[in-house]
Amino acid sequence: MINYSDIKKGTRIIINSQPHEVLEAAPLFRGRGHSVLQVKLKNMITSNQSSETFHPSDSFKEAEIEKIKLKFVYSHRGKYVFAKENNPSDRFELPEEVIEKKVRYLKQNQEVEGLMFKEDIVNIIIPIKIPLKVTEAPPGLKGERSQPGTKTVTLETGAKINVPLFIKEGDIIEVNTESDQYTRRIEK
Numbered sequence: 065m066i067n068y069s070d071i072k073k074g075t076r077i078i079i080n081s082q083p084h085e086v087l088e089a090a091p092l093f094r095g096r097g098h099s100v101l102q103v104k105l106k107n108m109i110t111s112n113q114s115s116e117t118f119h120p121s122d123s124f125k126e127a128e129i130e131k132i133k134l135k136f137v138y139s140h141r142g143k144y145v146f147a148k149e150n151n152p153s154d155r156f157e158l159p160e161e162v163i164e165k166k167v168r169y170l171k172q173n174q175e176v177e178g179l180m181f182k183e184d185i186v187n188i189i190i191p192i193k194i195p196l197k198v199t200e201a202p203p204g205l206k207g208e209r210s211q212p213g214t215k216t217v218t219l220e221t222g223a224k225i226n227v228p229l230f231i232k233e234g235d236i237i238e239v240n241t242e243s244d245q246y247t248r249r250i251e252k
Contacts, residue, residue: 068120071101076108076127079116083108083127083181092117108179109186111162130180134188136170144170146178146188156185166190168223169241193238195250196220201233 066077075086088104101118108127133149143157144167160167169190170176177189200218214226217233225239227246238247 066124066126068101068118068122071103071118071124076129077124078127079105079124082110083129083186085127087113108181109162111164111187127181131189132178132180132185134176134178134185136172136174136176138172139167139170146176146185148178149175158185158188162187165244166241168244169194169196169221169239171196171221190241192240192242193247194241195236195238196223198227198231198233198235198237201227201231201235 066075071077071086071089073086073089075089077084077086084105084107086103087106088102090102091099092102093099098120100120103116103118104113105116106113108129134146135149135152137145137147137155139145142160144160144163145155145157148154163170166188174190174194176191178185179187179189196219198217199220202215202217213229215229215231216224217227217231218224219237219239223239223244225244225246227237231237231246231249236250238250239245240247
């Protein structure tokens with residue numbers, strides 16, 4: 065059991081028989097009463113976010129999440145198909161609403177981690193840094209004023225990000241998937 069005092073960012077708990085991850089937790093002190101905990105939660109199955117207030121008497125079951133290796137196979141009409149790494153014929157789908165912005169960085173046969181809750185894969189985790197090929201890059205103009213020293217390029221997955229002016233079409237760059245930012249150019 066997870067008690068009120070154990071809840072912090074990243075804690076995974078079960079509410080209404082569904083796993084939730086704590087995104088933010090801040091104590092709130094009231095004048096004469098007891099303190100409460102203002103918590104922002106994310107449902108790990110539906111990706112819906114909600115705000116809750118927890119009291120010192122509250123306790124929760126820990127959401128036991130298992131991680132497994134998966135490969136991204138393909139996408140079709142908002143559904144993303146994955147296969148277990150050791151069994152390519154064991155496939156399943158996740159809707160785009162669950163995966164959220166991670167879809168921007170998925171390419172065929174890419175390895176990801178799957179999050180399992182009660183024998184069901186509920187979401188995925190992609191690596192924080194991913195190498196991707198630049199497929200479209202306008203020439204860098206030194207006099208450009210929109211964002212000094214950067215230009216917007218298109219990556220092999222279709223994602224568009226800002227990069228330094230020296231990046232050209234065909235370059236392989238490393239992208240931080242959490243901040244959606246260019247990290248570095250990978251030497252060929």
